Amino acid sequence: MNIRIRKAIKEDCTRMMELIYELAVYEKAAEEITVNFDHFVDAGFGDKPIWWAFVAEQTDALGKKEVQALALYYIRYSTWKGQSMYLEDLLVTEKLRGKGVGTLLFDALFTEAKEKKYTGIAWQVLDWNEPAINFYKKMDAVIFDAGWMNCTVHF
């Protein structure tokens, strides 16, 4: 597979946004994406970053490298637990799914979260997304909690 996991750099942003669109088109929700590309780059690599990411970079037979998956997180703050990592997006391009890339990204996230002394990692999964839920069930120590509703106001 020839995959290397590394921290995202500014130059990855175009390809990252392409992967984000790929998934949104698959979910028939591309029109929901209203984020501005310059804001996306600035929020990750400006003076005050508020998101961080790992990417999975594949090298093909000709030596060409391309980012094929990403895990993007921000820091949440719980008044009970302190700082933890909130995994906002984990996505793998369609042709590379089921090959363990998600596990490699999770390994990198866990290592990073422990190094930074975060108290844990949290994310959400759609309650009908059985493949994803089964994937998370195979991981150690994941606590599932279905008793919450998300409330959102968009301006």
Next chain:
Amino acid sequence: MNIRIRKAIKEDCTRMMELIYELAVYEKAAEEITVNFDHFVDAGFGDKPIWWAFVAEQTDALGKKEVQALALYYIRYSTWKGQSMYLEDLLVTEKLRGKGVGTLLFDALFTEAKEKKYTGIAWQVLDWNEPAINFYKKMDAVIFDAGWMNCTVHF
């Protein structure tokens, strides 16, 4: 009622943590609080703040001021919507509930979120918490989404 809503300052942290404990004791979950007080203060008022808060300060008949409610948030990042405000905690001390303090805090959050050009505000509510859900239903434009499970790994 003599309530003033203002931004939290460092000196509020002791009373804020007291209110956080008051609620946790009420929920019979005080032992779940593992956050360290110095970390709490540093995460809000150190070199790199990751939470911000509004407090409701009450002045009594003798002119004594005390914080009786708080709304604590951090900035989330959505790859679809960009930066938004995530309301982690909204809590009002028991004797002041039902008097409109929550609404005053929400007003301050909305004003702040619009000034900072966030794309919206999000929070979660327990799906059995009818008084809270009814309160949010009276607000404008709240979208409720129950189809997600929270996944958490604590280290």
